Amino acid sequence: MSEHNAPVRVAIVGGGITGVILALGLQKRGIDYTIYERAPAFTEIGAGIGFSPNAERALKVVDPEVYAVYKEVASSNAEEDYFQWVDGHRSNEVVSKLLIGVDAFQGGRRSDFLEAWSELIPRDKVRFGRDVDTIFQHENGNVTLKFKDGSTEQADIVIGCDGIRSRVRQLILGEANPASYPRYTNKYCFRTLVPMPQAQAALGEERITNRYMYNGPNAHCMIYPVAMGALLNVLLVLSDPGHWPADARHTAPGDKQEAVRAFEDWHPHVRALVDLLPDELDKWAIFDMHDYPAPYYNVGSVAVAGDAAHASGPHLGSGAGFGIEDALVLASVIEAADREVRGATTKKKKKVEICRDALVAYNTVRYDRAQWLPGATREAVELFQWQDERVGSDPEKFAPEISRLFHTIWDNDIDEMVKGAVREFNTVLAGGPRAHL
């Protein structure tokens, strides 16, 4: 077997949810891959995670076993599930509801999902402690990854799944490009876990058994039970006109009094909720890629996926789902490319061209949908915080707007997306050689 016909080798940079699902999708399809993770183990920041209906459907297509593992870990509710919005400023009443589905939008701890999925990955497919320094695409198609420890590895395709502060993104867009860095959305969060008896005493029985969001001026608040109902997860999101340097850490020490002030004229119920916060806690700045979007997700045989490509705020709960959709499309087009490379077609393009064609197809299929998410997430948080001038605090106007945003996410036809990606790959493949992108 000549190098020209040798199977495609994929380097996955980053072992978060997008990287691990991509690995499992490639594994299922018999594609050679290696994960390079800079941490000494699989890691995911952020505590809670929910999987939207589109993410669930995508997981099934990635690999039924990956889906089964997900279902084992997820906390099932097995009944009709709703998002419910409360006017937290005036009435403390539920003013909007959105049906999600049956047994849908399940969640849990990020690290639990990642741990369970990563058990499906053989140890020799992962290199921990490998931090990418630079990447170079050779004329012959080999891609060299150089790590900060001076070591190097070769691949045919590199996918950066290295998160919101992606190094791979810097390497395909340039360190001087503002699109290489996420920017502050002028929102930040406080998050805490409250023992359920304490939460029940403050909020009553009704609100602690399901998911609720409290809306009001320039802030919102979400609560939901976790740990089999032993704890209430409390998330406050505050608007902040201030500045947060792009190159600074996204977490900083915060002060409960900031939250108390932000909610001081809200309904007593919400103020009681804010009182549950400990006196000292970190605040978490929400960054995204809305102001300076990536102009493309691939350059030649190197691409970015998940937050590395289109980091969004968490307010629509769809970042992981979009990363999973990216991973599924990538696994599908890389499978098609690998088949083309190994096949005996006489008029075949060079391996490097076939690999690029796969990533061009990925970019074409995913770009518009994924680029939509950061802006849609900003729209959502403005709706939640009564900052949308057309909607304000009017629940009649709120309901159709928020429904449109969520359904754009949830209603994605996963099977058609995969078929469309392979079709697009074949179209690009049938075209001439491409010098770039």
Add this chain to the structure above:
Amino acid sequence: MSEHNAPVRVAIVGGGITGVILALGLQKRGIDYTIYERAPAFTEIGAGIGFSPNAERALKVVDPEVYAVYKEVASSNAEEDYFQWVDGHRSNEVVSKLLIGVDAFQGGRRSDFLEAWSELIPRDKVRFGRDVDTIFQHENGNVTLKFKDGSTEQADIVIGCDGIRSRVRQLILGEANPASYPRYTNKYCFRTLVPMPQAQAALGEERITNRYMYNGPNAHCMIYPVAMGALLNVLLVLSDPGHWPADARHTAPGDKQEAVRAFEDWHPHVRALVDLLPDELDKWAIFDMHDYPAPYYNVGSVAVAGDAAHASGPHLGSGAGFGIEDALVLASVIEAADREVRGATTKKKKKVEICRDALVAYNTVRYDRAQWLPGATREAVELFQWQDERVGSDPEKFAPEISRLFHTIWDNDIDEMVKGAVREFNTVLAGGPRAHL
């Protein structure tokens, strides 16, 4: 004066011809600038240089004093000047001529021009030994340059005039982007200087007093007198199907026998010329940016100019001229931006937006023309080496093709280019805020 109204500060990375002419153009227009050069002094690689008619006209508009210095250094011929092509393979006869003009296309040693121009630059405007590591564009518009010695500097605009292996290009396009690196054109040169008595003995009187190019299959050869007629400059350009790694040095030890073999079936006159080469000499690989062009010349307030933007082979003798045109356009739009920043208009955009608008206008005005050059240069060398299938070795077909290429370069309306650039700046300025490019 608030920071918002403070004059625009320009950082010029690289003190070659493009960087120095940009500096002088800004100086003439009263704009604050600093040159950062990694070498300990002003340097230019390559020995001989010619300035095409468009370059001459552009130098006058940059600053009449800059033009005057150029005219002092250049070797004048003060008569009608021609390019002359000889069939070096069969007849050794001049088969094509192209009128350049009167007292036009003067040349000399690169270092002589650079030295003379750099004397117009105050010492405190130049920092030698400063090698750019990275560049970061802050949200407030400040641009930080970080150097390899750990030091940092601030500017509002950064222009990378750092040549074919530009670091600034890597920083706006990404290290993993093939467009960040020039590629081998499959041509390389041998160059030598021959004492005139020796040259005259080999070639006769006629050919040593003017400029001639010898054409033939898969190679060509140029000669012209330098050093007040004391030396004959000999340049051989050979085709080479081989590989030259993108990350390797562009010069390597060569062997006269390679040249002897390449010209072995040529006319005895040309073989006598090749015999003038010393036994051991360096070969110089011709790299350019044709295969992987930069998709844009600016990202926000950082741009590239000259070879950093559109490196071309030397075969049309127009690289320096295009760098000078870039510098003139940049000086013009930055002058307009500086005036806008310092002006008291009430509806003014932010300083950072005005600076970006200037570079967007530069990109728009220069991109198509400058991108044309690398491909046109490849066309030219194919014509010279009888590799163009439509033209072959037919001088009747050669003449109109080569005339078209040179006149596209020479006939550029410099005044209209400058006016158009300022108009374009005003158009961009009048538009909305731009997030990117």
